[in-house]
């Protein structure tokens with residue numbers, strides 16, 4: 001039965017791909033920013049006693065942010081490194097996102113701290129995705145590269161993202177990472193806050 | 197001659213693009229460790245970068261291994277020609293010196309790695325090689341200590357002799373990180389800092405254009421100024437981050453401080469002091485006031501020569517608190 005649905009979705013994907021015009025790299029990344037924003041939006045609408053939902057959405061956010069950083073770092077950034085000089089800042093901003101994600105995981109989903117960390121997560125993401133990429137980097141790439149390059153790059157990015165999303169090992173790795181970040185990290189953070 | 201060779205080596209390393217990949221892998225790994233064990237929390241960062249110290253901690257700590265291992269080299273040489281009794285004394289002392297150096301090197305490694313993760317391109321590649329050389333040297337000296345403890349002094353001396361040149365070369369590269377790439381130095385707008393512009397209150401923005409919690413960049417006499425309204429109060433700081441010059445106006449607010457979007461240095465909105473590092477120096481401070489619906493700013497002059505409470509200090513009419521004398525940092 002599982003196989004049957006797989007075939008169905010595959011076929012559906014193929015037909016939609018024929019209809020929709022090919023996506024450029026910047027469009028593809030922009031849309032994935034939208035996915036990240038959407039998860040955070042849904043998270044901010046959850047209430048404090050809906051711990052299950054908060055946890056599930058945080059898990060999803062963690063995986064999507066990690067995958068977003070990977071496709072950019074492994075494919076997009078190296079491809080534009082010749083003409084875009086400020087890539088180091090972009091790498092550093094990814095690091096800030098990773099750290100803020102860890103802070104969000106450490107926070108107790110039933111507490112006020114979680115909401116504060118979520119607000120910060122949004123600020124950190126916008127500082128990078130909007131102020132740096134969407135306002136500066138993407139327009140520059142679109143100006144300098146032709147349509148064919150952009151479309152081909154978009155396909156490569158989408159391809160890799162699809163592959164990462166369906167990878168079981170990656171899912172297991174993310175689960176393990178989250179467990180470790182939630183475990184000792186939270187304990188240490190709590191004692192340190194009490195101390196300072 | 198040797199100088200030129202080392203200089204050339206340094207430039208060569210800076211051009212090795214392939215070092216970026218292993219560098220980022222190392223950073224990802226270290227980031228994960230830091231987040232799991234809470235090393236990315238404020239107090240730990242403050243300590244490891246040396247914010248509490250007013251000076252980067254790593255360069256200060258490197259004196260311990262370099263000094264101890266130099267001492268061991270001297271002791272090894274002095275003990276060589278002596279009789280058995282006397283030689284044993286030298287051997288014991290040399291072993292202690294090597295051991296102390298190993299402990300110091302571990303501290304230097306952790307602080308160095310912590311500083312390194314927040315560097316960019318050339319400095320990052322140079323720092324990676326600097327760290328790798330030191331790691332090999334640390335291995336050799338640990339081996340040396342181990343052999344000396346088992347009374348195999350010949351091998352112990354050999355290991356130390358292999359390690360010493362590595363430490364020397366890598367020390368040179370470390371110097372390049374400080375003096376060429378200014379890692380750990382104050383990189384806020386130095387020029388403007390010296391000229392102390394703007395001296396008089398200069399209108400920069402209409403007050404109703406500054407929204408609560410949204411940082412903005414303005415310019416006053418060619419100097420970039422960050423404006424933040426937090427709890428209704430307007431704060432003004434230098435806009436370029438003292439660490440590597442990141443744009444603070446693109447950062448975010450966390451617990452009463454503005455956080456740099458590049459490496460997360462948090463600066464107190466009131467005092468400009470760095471809360472956690474990697475920035476050590478404070479962000480330059482400006483006074484802000486509202487006149488006729490416009491925000492005006494002027495530089496808070498650093499009072500270096502006047503003692504607190506003197507006429508000069510009072511002249512500066514600080515509304516909140518008297519300015520603290522701001523020390524200019526000197527690199528070693």
Ligand code: FES
Nearest residue numbers: 437439440442456
């Ligand atoms: S530039 Fe590094 S923390 Fe601001």
Ligand SMILES: [Fe+2]
Nearest residue numbers: 072090128133
């Ligand atoms: Fe990015």
Ligand SMILES: [Fe+2]
Nearest residue numbers: 029072129133
């Ligand atoms: Fe992005």
